[in-house]
Amino acid sequence: MGETLEALHRLQAVELQLAEIRRKRDAKARRIEYYKRQVRNAEEKFQQNRETIRERQARLDTLQLDVSSREDSINRHRQLLNRAKTNREYAAILTAMNTEKADNAKLETEILQLMDFVQNLKNEAAAIEAQKARSLEDVTRAEEALRDYDAECQQQDHGLRADREECAEKVPPSALASFTRVAEHHDGExxxxxxxxxxxxxxxxxxxxxxxxxxxxxxxxxxxxxxxxxxxxxxxxxxxxxxxxxxxx
Ligand SMILES: [Zn+2]
Incomplete structure (x- = not known):
C-alpha cells in the first residue's frame, strides 16, 4: 500500500472510532427526545381531559339547576292542589305535577351517569399525571446518561481528534478532501x-x-x-x- 493510502487507512480507523462515539451519543440524545415527547403527549392528554371535565361539569350544573327549579314548581303545584276548587282544576294540576316528577326522575338518572363519567375522567387525570411524572424522571435519567457519556468520552474524543489531525497532515490536500467528503457520506467509512x-x-x-x-x-x-x-x-x-x-x- 502506498504512503497516501496507508495514511488514509489510519485516518479511517480514527474516523470510525469517532463515528462510533457519535452514533452512541446520537442514540442517547434521541432517547431524551423520546421521553420529552412522552411528557408532551401526557400534557396534551391532560389538557383534553380537563376540557372534557369542564364541559361535563357545566352540563351537570345545568341539569341540577333544572331539577331544583322543577322541584320548586312541584311544591307550588302541591299547594295549589289543596286549594283547587273543581275536580277538573285538581286533575289539571295533578297532571302537571306528575309530568314534572317524571321529567325530574329522568334528569336524575342522567345526573348520576354524568357524575360517574366525571369521576372516571378525574381518575384518568390522576393516572395521566402519574405517567407524566414518570416520563419526566425518564428525561432526567436520559439527560444524566448523556452527560455521563460525554464526560466519559471527552478524553478519548480529544485524543482521536488529535490523531486525526496528525494523520491528515500526511495526506495530500486533494486526497484528504475526497476522503472527508466520502467519510461524511458513509458515516466514517x-x-x-x-x-x-x-x-x-x-x-x-x-x-x-x-x-x-x-x-x-x-x-x-x-x-x-x-x-x-x-x-x-x-x-x-x-x-x-x-x-x-x-x-x-
Ligand atoms: Zn462500492
Missing part, C-alpha cells in the same frame, strides 16, 4: 477493501457495495499511490495485504 470473488480468477468487487471493480483499478492500486474510488458507492478502494486476507478467511 470512507475506505473499503477490494474483495476477490474467486481465488483462481481475476474478478474483484467493492466490498462496500458489491459492484465489480475493473482489473485496471486493481493494477493501479498495486502500482501507484493514488486514490481509486468505487464508481457506484464512491468509497475509496484499497487492496488488503495477503496476510490480512488470510487472517480474515
Amino acid at each position: 470512507a475506505m473499503v477493501p477490494i474483495a476477490k470473488l474467486h481465488p483462481k480468477r481475476d474478478e474483484y468487487i467493492c466490498s462496500g457495495c458489491n459492484i465489480m471493480v475493473t482489473l485496471e483499478v486493481v493494477n493501479a492500486l498495486q502500482t501507484r499511490d493514488e486514490l481509486q474510488v468505487c464508481k457506484v458507492c464512491g468509497r475509496i478502494l484499497y487492496l488488503e495485504s495477503p496476510e490480512t486476507q488470510r487472517s480474515r478467511a
Whole structure:
C-alpha cells in the first residue's frame, strides 16, 4: 500500500472510532427526545381531559339547576292542589305535577351517569399525571446518561481528534478532501477493501457495495499511490495485504 493510502487507512480507523462515539451519543440524545415527547403527549392528554371535565361539569350544573327549579314548581303545584276548587282544576294540576316528577326522575338518572363519567375522567387525570411524572424522571435519567457519556468520552474524543489531525497532515490536500467528503457520506467509512470473488480468477468487487471493480483499478492500486474510488458507492478502494486476507478467511 502506498504512503497516501496507508495514511488514509489510519485516518479511517480514527474516523470510525469517532463515528462510533457519535452514533452512541446520537442514540442517547434521541432517547431524551423520546421521553420529552412522552411528557408532551401526557400534557396534551391532560389538557383534553380537563376540557372534557369542564364541559361535563357545566352540563351537570345545568341539569341540577333544572331539577331544583322543577322541584320548586312541584311544591307550588302541591299547594295549589289543596286549594283547587273543581275536580277538573285538581286533575289539571295533578297532571302537571306528575309530568314534572317524571321529567325530574329522568334528569336524575342522567345526573348520576354524568357524575360517574366525571369521576372516571378525574381518575384518568390522576393516572395521566402519574405517567407524566414518570416520563419526566425518564428525561432526567436520559439527560444524566448523556452527560455521563460525554464526560466519559471527552478524553478519548480529544485524543482521536488529535490523531486525526496528525494523520491528515500526511495526506495530500486533494486526497484528504475526497476522503472527508466520502467519510461524511458513509458515516466514517470512507475506505473499503477490494474483495476477490474467486481465488483462481481475476474478478474483484467493492466490498462496500458489491459492484465489480475493473482489473485496471486493481493494477493501479498495486502500482501507484493514488486514490481509486468505487464508481457506484464512491468509497475509496484499497487492496488488503495477503496476510490480512488470510487472517480474515
Ligand atoms: Zn462500492
